Amino acid sequence: MNISYHGHSVVKVQIGDKTILIDPFLTGNSLTDLSADTEQPDVILLTHGHNDHVGDTVALAAKNDAVVVAPVEAADYLSKQGVTNTVPLGLGGTYDLGFAKVKFVQAFHSSSYTDEDGVVHYMGVAGGILLFAEGLTIYHAGDTALFGDMELIGRRHPIDVAFLPIGGHFTMDPVDAAHAVSLIKPKIAVPVHYDTFPPIKVDVNDFVSHVKDAKVQVLQAGGQVQLNA
Known part of the structure; x- marks a missing residue:
């Protein structure tokens, strides 16, 4: 398995010959190294419906016939935009991709999509994603505030790698995110x-210095998670 980070909240997971993209905000993302013209995901996972997470989902799904797993209302909206293979999941729901399993868990955040005409569409509840594959558990928290049941998530499903927002303003800040690590107890x-x-420019070292319960890997766009580090 290859797990890599690509700026903002974009994560790519390659499992054998299958590619998963999480929150593929590529076009307009100044920090990413990926292009919507060249990416070929088999599966797209969305934590919630904000524009900077839905990103290029419609175009990528159409070009690659990708499966899109998303919160129920987000999946419904995307199906109306021409995405032909959507899987709507509610919080607590699990879906078997065949080569991996996906489970949606709680997050504390809003979720809406603003289209090109400025119309705002309700996209359901925001969530986090648990991805189970090859004996590993990956947790992408999506956009969220700190909340106590992160401890339950980590206890119920021991986490190997956790991707946690630290930018503050819209989500946890570095100190809250570090406390989230103490609750979740991921390996990485x-x-x-x-x-x-x-609004979300922060000193990543504030996060690093406050984490006491896991190995922190600060990745630049294209950086791979070192599972055995």
């Missing part, structure tokens, strides 16, 4: 969702 913690826009 990777900070995401920071520095993309002025």
